[in-house]
Amino acid sequence: MHLRALxxxxxxxxxxxxxxxxxxxxxxxxxxxxxxxxxxxxxxxQLNMEIEKLEDYFGILxxxxxxxxxYRYGLNDQKELTxxxxxxxxxxxxxYVSRIEKRALMKVFHEYYRKERRQ
Numbered sequence: 001m002h003l004r005a006l007x008x009x010x011x012x013x014x015x016x017x018x019x020x021x022x023x024x025x026x027x028x029x030x031x032x033x034x035x036x037x038x039x040x041x042x043x044x045x046q047l048n049m050e051i052e053k054l055e056d057y058f059g060i061l062x063x064x065x066x067x068x069x070x071y072r073y074g075l076n077d078q079k080e081l082t083x084x085x086x087x088x089x090x091x092x093x094x095x096y097v098s099r100i101e102k103r104a105l106m107k108v109f110h111e112y113y114r115k116e117r118r119q
Contacts, residue, residue, distance in 0.1 A: 057108045064090075065104035072101055 018027040055075070058066050071089065074080030083101070087094040 068100045
């Protein structure tokens with residue numbers, strides 16, 4: 001009797017059992033969610049690796065250029081800001097922020113290209 005009672009209580013669950021539907025009405029299983037989360041984690045790790053590579057090139061930037069790039073792209077746990085927000089924060093014009101950003105990105109690009117050519 002105890003085993004029959006356990007059988008009623010215990011439910012086997014498969015990762016492939018449907019758990020709901022997406023916006024288009026397709027069935028979603030737990031395995032679909034786990035695979036999607038793993039893909040997001042992989043993309044996050046790859047992105048962080050690319051950011052770390054970029055930070056290697058920040059040494060060629062002056063303090064103002066580095067500051068603008070960090071604020072503009074939300075690096076070093078900073079919130080991503082618009083050029084207008086950066087201008088207000090640094091007490092300079094928005095167009096000057098744009099010129100600094102462009103100059104800094106060109107420096108990083110040229111340094112990256114120079115190092116890649118040597119390898």
